[in-house]
Amino acid sequence: MSTIPDDLRYTEEHEYLRQAPGDDVITVGITDYAQGELGDVVYVDLPEVGTQFDRMDVFGTIEAVKAVSELFTPVGGEIVEINEAIDKDPSLINQDPYGEGWMIKLRPNNPAEIEQTLGPSDYAQHIGE
Numbered sequence: 001m002s003t004i005p006d007d008l009r010y011t012e013e014h015e016y017l018r019q020a021p022g023d024d025v026i027t028v029g030i031t032d033y034a035q036g037e038l039g040d041v042v043y044v045d046l047p048e049v050g051t052q053f054d055r056m057d058v059f060g061t062i063e064a065v066k067a068v069s070e071l072f073t074p075v076g077g078e079i080v081e082i083n084e085a086i087d088k089d090p091s092l093i094n095q096d097p098y099g100e101g102w103m104i105k106l107r108p109n110n111p112a113e114i115e116q117t118l119g120p121s122d123y124a125q126h127i128g129e
Helices: 031-039 109-116 120-126
Strands: 015-019 026-030 041-045 058-064 068-072 075-082 104-108
Touching: 026 031, 104 109
Parallel strands: none
Antiparallel strands: 015 026, 026 104, 041 058, 058 068, 075 104
């Protein structure tokens, strides 16, 4: 059974969004379910800071022993930070997807797009839990 924190939003493509109250930046990573399906993560290709994306654009790829998958931006916006720690140690995504294994931080162009993502119960239903 996958961990699905109640304080996050999710996409059908298995990314999560975390936004601290009052913060205009969201943190994006892949869910516990996604990392479990992928298996051992060996490489992540992330964009450069300052890159702009539209909602559901591919922002990078994640490579695991089993497969290579695309990563999608849950909302449109500008990348303001990338997690350089996962470049050195991609296994952080498997060990702590919602903590040290985050991938990007972005400033949304239209914060209302966050509401187009799934809540925790909808995501749990989406993955059959």
